[in-house]
Amino acid sequence: MKQRHIVPALIAVLTSSLAQGAETLAADNMPSREQPLATVSADEQLAHDWGLSTEEWARYRTLMQGPLGIYSPSLDPLTALGIEARSDQERYRYAELQVEAEAQRVEKLLAYQRAYDYVWQQLHADIPRVILPDAGPAFSPVAPAASGRLAVFVQYACPACDQAALQLQAAGMEFDIYVVDTRVDDARIRAWAQRIGIDPAKVRSGQITLNHDSGRRLSLGLQGELPAVVRQVGGQWQQQP
Numbered sequence: 001m002k003q004r005h006i007v008p009a010l011i012a013v014l015t016s017s018l019a020q021g022a023e024t025l026a027a028d029n030m031p032s033r034e035q036p037l038a039t040v041s042a043d044e045q046l047a048h049d050w051g052l053s054t055e056e057w058a059r060y061r062t063l064m065q066g067p068l069g070i071y072s073p074s075l076d077p078l079t080a081l082g083i084e085a086r087s088d089q090e091r092y093r094y095a096e097l098q099v100e101a102e103a104q105r106v107e108k109l110l111a112y113q114r115a116y117d118y119v120w121q122q123l124h125a126d127i128p129r130v131i132l133p134d135a136g137p138a139f140s141p142v143a144p145a146a147s148g149r150l151a152v153f154v155q156y157a158c159p160a161c162d163q164a165a166l167q168l169q170a171a172g173m174e175f176d177i178y179v180v181d182t183r184v185d186d187a188r189i190r191a192w193a194q195r196i197g198i199d200p201a202k203v204r205s206g207q208i209t210l211n212h213d214s215g216r217r218l219s220l221g222l223q224g225e226l227p228a229v230v231r232q233v234g235g236q237w238q239q240q241p
Contacts, residue, residue, distance in 0.1 A: 050077045051097045106215040150175035150240070153217045153228040156188075162196040164227040169199060169208065178213040180226065 047057035060077040063069065063084050075083075078101065082094035152168065152175050154161035168175050177198075182188045189210050193203075202208045222228050222239065229240040 050101070052077060052081075056081060102218070106218045109215040110219055149232065151178060151230050151232075152176070153178045153180060153213060153222065153226055153230075154192075155180040155226050156192060158226055161227040164229060165198065166196060168229075169202065174207050176209045176211060178211045178216055180213040180217060182212045184212050184214065 043057050043061075044054055047054050050057070052060070057077065060080055063080050064073075064075070068075065068080060068084060072080075076098075078094050078098040082091055082098065085091035085094060150168065150173060152165055154165060154177060156179075165177060177193075179189050179192060189212070193210055198208060198210070203210060217228065220230065222230065231238055231240055
């Protein structure tokens with residue numbers, strides 16, 4: 001009689017254990033609620049940083065998982081959404097957001113550049129920032145000081161930029177060269193100047209100066225293709241033909 005009671009009891013225990021195991025397995029396989037919440041929070045913060053809604057941020061992420069992201073994996077959200085805008089209203093909205101973001105970025109960059117230049121002069125005024133071979137004494141790039149002095153904005157792999165700089169040099173002009181996209185790498189400026197034939201003696205004398213653009217072109221409101229040759233007249237910068 002006792003054996004008959006033991007079997008049903010054993011079955012009940014096994015059934016209970018299997019049920020608990022199934023519940024545990026189901027719980028383990030359920031997606032964590034904390035991770036999605038963390039992801040949503042991160043997405044909301046990123047969207048806010050770019051002036052976008054969470055829906056716009058989600059659309060950006062979706063776009064970057066498609067052909068756009070494959071062809072241009074480094075596109076920022078505003079550019080990506082602007083390229084894939086579904087209406088003129090969207091396109092102009094993203095353009096406006098990007099202009100404002102770029103203006104803030106340039107202002108921060110220029111503020112840091114001014115701080116960097118100041119600290120350099122305080123700590124290493126006797127050390128040249130950019131030196132061409134045989135250029136002689138130390139040279140530190142300076143912003144155009146004299147009214148009427150030319151500023152020339154150039155970039156790499158730009159034959160027209162090379163020609164403009166060489167024509168001004170041949171004419172004996174005093175001018176300041178600003179090289180775009182140097183990544184604040186002095187070696188890139190040296191390589192460019194050597195390649196096109198900038199005279200080290202004119203760099204030594206200060207007749208020609210070599211500078212990182214560091215956002216200066218944008219700060220002056222210059223647009224269009226390079227080279228850009230500008231002159232300061234009456235406190236205003238005027239682009240030369």
